[in-house]
Amino acid sequence: MGEFLQQLVNGIAWGSIYALIALGYTMVYGVLRLINFAHGDVIMVGAYVALFAAGAIGADTAPSIGKALVVLVIAMAACAVLGIVIERAAYRPVRRQPRLVSLITAIGVSLLLENLGNVIFGARPRAFPEILPSRQVAIGSITFGSHQLLVLAVAVALMALLQLIVERTRVGKAMRAVSFSADAARLMGIPTDRIIAFTFAIGSALAAAAGVLVGLYLPRVDPLMGLIPGLKAFVAAVLGGIGNIPGAMVGGLVMGIAETMVVAYLAPTYRDAIAFAILILILLFKPGGLLGRTEVEKV
Amino acid sequence: MSSLPRCFARRVVSRTVSLLAVLAALLAGCGGGGGQTEILVGGYMGLTGNTATFGQSTKNAILLAVDEINAAGGIAGKKLKVTVEDDQSRPEEAATVVRKLISQDGVIAVLGDIPSSNSLAAAPICQEAGVPMITPSSTNPKVTATGDYIFRVCFIDPFQGTVMARFAYEHKSVRRAAILRDVRSDYSMGLADFFIQTFTGLGGQIAGDQSYSQGDTDFRPQLTDLKAQNPEAIFVPGYYNDVGLIVRQARELGITVPLLGGDGWDSPDLFKLGGEAVVNTFFSNHYSADDQSPRVQSFVTAYAARYGHKPDGLGALGYDAAQVLATALRAVAASDPAAFERLVGPAPAGAKAREERAAARSKLRDALAQVRDFPGVTGTISIDAERNAVKSAVVLAVEPSGYTYVTTIEP
Numbered sequence: 120m121g122e123f124l125q126q127l128v129n130g131i132a133w134g135s136i137y138a139l140i141a142l143g144y145t146m147v148y149g150v151l152r153l154i155n156f157a158h159g160d161v162i163m164v165g166a167y168v169a170l171f172a173a174g175a176i177g178a179d180t181a182p183s184i185g186k187a188l189v190v191l192v193i194a195m196a197a198c199a200v201l202g203i204v205i206e207r208a209a210y211r212p213v214r215r216q217p218r219l220v221s222l223i224t225a226i227g228v229s230l231l232l233e234n235l236g237n238v239i240f241g242a243r244p245r246a247f248p249e250i251l252p253s254r255q256v257a258i259g260s261i262t263f264g265s266h267q268l269l270v271l272a273v274a275v276a277l278m279a280l281l282q283l284i285v286e287r288t289r290v291g292k293a294m295r296a297v298s299f300s301a302d303a304a305r306l307m308g309i310p311t312d313r314i315i316a317f318t319f320a321i322g323s324a325l326a327a328a329a330g331v332l333v334g335l336y337l338p339r340v341d342p343l344m345g346l347i348p349g350l351k352a353f354v355a356a357v358l359g360g361i362g363n364i365p366g367a368m369v370g371g372l373v374m375g376i377a378e379t380m381v382v383a384y385l386a387p388t389y390r391d392a393i394a395f396a397i398l399i400l401i402l403l404f405k406p407g408g409l410l411g412r413t414e415v416e417k418v
Numbered sequence: 419m420s421s422l423p424r425c426f427a428r429r430v431v432s433r434t435v436s437l438l439a440v441l442a443a444l445l446a447g448c449g450g451g452g453g454q455t456e457i458l459v460g461g462y463m464g465l466t467g468n469t470a471t472f473g474q475s476t477k478n479a480i481l482l483a484v485d486e487i488n489a490a491g492g493i494a495g496k497k498l499k500v501t502v503e504d505d506q507s508r509p510e511e512a513a514t515v516v517r518k519l520i521s522q523d524g525v526i527a528v529l530g531d532i533p534s535s536n537s538l539a540a541a542p543i544c545q546e547a548g549v550p551m552i553t554p555s556s557t558n559p560k561v562t563a564t565g566d567y568i569f570r571v572c573f574i575d576p577f578q579g580t581v582m583a584r585f586a587y588e589h590k591s592v593r594r595a596a597i598l599r600d601v602r603s604d605y606s607m608g609l610a611d612f613f614i615q616t617f618t619g620l621g622g623q624i625a626g627d628q629s630y631s632q633g634d635t636d637f638r639p640q641l642t643d644l645k646a647q648n649p650e651a652i653f654v655p656g657y658y659n660d661v662g663l664i665v666r667q668a669r670e671l672g673i674t675v676p677l678l679g680g681d682g683w684d685s686p687d688l689f690k691l692g693g694e695a696v697v698n699t700f701f702s703n704h705y706s707a708d709d710q711s712p713r714v715q716s717f718v719t720a721y722a723a724r725y726g727h728k729p730d731g732l733g734a735l736g737y738d739a740a741q742v743l744a745t746a747l748r749a750v751a752a753s754d755p756a757a758f759e760r761l762v763g764p765a766p767a768g769a770k771a772r773e774e775r776a777a778a779r780s781k782l783r784d785a786l787a788q789v790r791d792f793p794g795v796t797g798t799i800s801i802d803a804e805r806n807a808v809k810s811a812v813v814l815a816v817e818p819s820g821y822t823y824v825t826t827i828e829p
Binding site: 122132257264 | 467468471506601628629631635636638639640643645646659662663666667670672690693
């Protein structure tokens with residue numbers, strides 16, 4: 120029983136990282152109907168920005184909570200800017216084109232970021248600095264690392280913040296309006312371009328936060344680190360119902376727990392397979408996702 | 419960003435230069451091997467990618483050995499020239515670059531690679547072309563089983579798995595051990611199997627056998643599972659990139675027992691990734707830089723003087739691989755000067771000359787198979803009937819500041 124609970128903690132911690140990434144996918148899909156495949160690579164950029172920022176302010180040699188927060192904020196800000204640049208340079212010019220064009224552009228941006236990462240940072244994996252020292256936490260019979268709690272806490276805090284922005288602020292209301300109908304929103308005087316850029320900024324900042332958490336949790340970064348987590352988080356977003364924010368959180372957690380349990384009780388080699396098995400099942404039986412609505416396609 | 423066009427231009431220039439070089443080599447080849455002074459040797463290893471530090475230290479050591487050999491007058495007056503290609507630590511790429519070395523560069527022997535999976539991809543190509551290949555450090559038995567042109571200067575997995583099983587049982591008094599192996603690596607699977615065989619043979623018990631796939635990053639589920647089995651030691655025969663994370667995550671989950679491994683741990687990156695968590699871990703290796711024998715110390719000093727840091731075990735093996743090749747070439751030069759002459763220079767043109775060179779390469783192969791009691795820095799090397807090296811292994815303890823020598827285990 121103790122072991123099962125500990126595995127559950129492992130799964131929830133890992134799943135909350137997926138959830139953070141899935142939020143970015145789902146937000147962009149919600150407003151643009153675009154699957155932003157470059158999203159996973161923004162995680163990588165965020166992790167490297169954090170790595171260098173940590174070195175610059177000395178968070179690696181003399182860690183403190185304040186410095187760790189500064190590192191997190193720098194990475195999120197840098198990636199928010201990156202998100203806006205990607206949207207402006209790559210997606211806006213093709214927004215009126217058929218959807219397939221944006222999709223292929225997204226794959227292109229993803230490859231560009233990965234290869235730039237290889238050129239600039241080098242293919243060799245690097246150790247992520249311990250910007251917060253890890254300790255063991257024992258509750259009853261289970262022992263886990265303080266980083267697992269930290270990952271969970273940061274992820275939950277950011278998700279709550281996002282929910283607040285989307286549900287309680289003017290810009291959030293505008294986002295929901297654009298998501299509902301971009302044309303109608305524009306006719307009502309909502310600056311849709313600015314709202315879309317804002318959506319990218321928020322999504323990318325969340326990806327950067329996920330990057331910092333992945334770096335801290337493993338602790339290793341490399342230029343392709345965002346690829347597989349990005350794909351899995353995409354599956355998590357679809358699982359929860361793409362375009363649906365609570366759905367992304369649920370999807371991420373389900374994915375993390377499913378992976379952990381497969382490794383622990385079935386076979387570790389099925390770890391990557393389980394994500395796609397879940398995707399196929401969802402597409403077959405509940406195409407709208409766990410929390411999504413099934414839309415009737417108008418002909 | 420601004421360096422991209424420049425980088426591209428450089429590539430175009432370097433392509434042109436290499437094209438010219440190939441043309442020049444072809445023209446030179448037409449004149450027959452008479453005035454040639456260089457023996458061309460190929461090297462392939464991962465200078466980038468997953469096992470980059472292995473490839474870099476191996477390359478450094480090979481270049482050091484070649485320069486020492488050439489400075490001492492070369493081989494029967496001919497200089498060695500090594501072309502090292504980067505296979506990005508990937509099997510597909512290893513096969514490609516070895517084909518290039520053999521067909522374009524016309525090398526007479528090949529040194530490489532480190533990971534067994536890469537060597538296994540390239541070995542059939544060398545075997546088919548009749549070009550002797552010496553792997554400095556691929557320990558999987560299948561590598562040399564590819565054919566009679568494939569050699570190695572390191573010990574093999576059964577021995578390494580056996581060494582760590584004996585170390586755990588005899589030196590650490592471990593009776594319950596667990597395994598965490600990489601299912602995508604021939605090397606890791608081999609070590610794990612032989613560890614289990616020896617350890618249970620000695621009377622020990624295997625408490626758990628978990629696995630991961632190279633490239634996984636979160637090992638907590640496997641480690642949590644193993645921890646629940648209460649092992650007294652965990653054998654993790656992986657490569658440093660994964661092991662660094664495994665060690666960190668294991669300690670974080672409260673696993674304090676010794677972690678054991680093989681020569682795949684031997685990299686400076688293990689400390690960067692593992693940090694303080696590496697305390698109480700041990701691995702088997704080919705040599706110890708602390709070994710006070712003059713042979714080892716002169717190599718360590720020369721390497722450190724040239725590259726600014728102490729060589730790791732893989733470097734030491736790269737050095738020995740180059741020296742063993744040189745020894746075999748000297749043997750050919752002494753016993754059959756005509757054959758030796760045909761090994762010098764680029765690949766000859768013409769069917770007859772090519773056949774003669776192939777015959778000369780088979781003489782080189784025979785000479786390699788005859789190497790006995792070669793005094794290498796990684797121990798005394800004798801090539802056995804399976805073309806493997808018979809030699810001892812050392813066990814090193816890992817501390818955040820470096821390795822310390824623990825014991826030597828004889829075959």
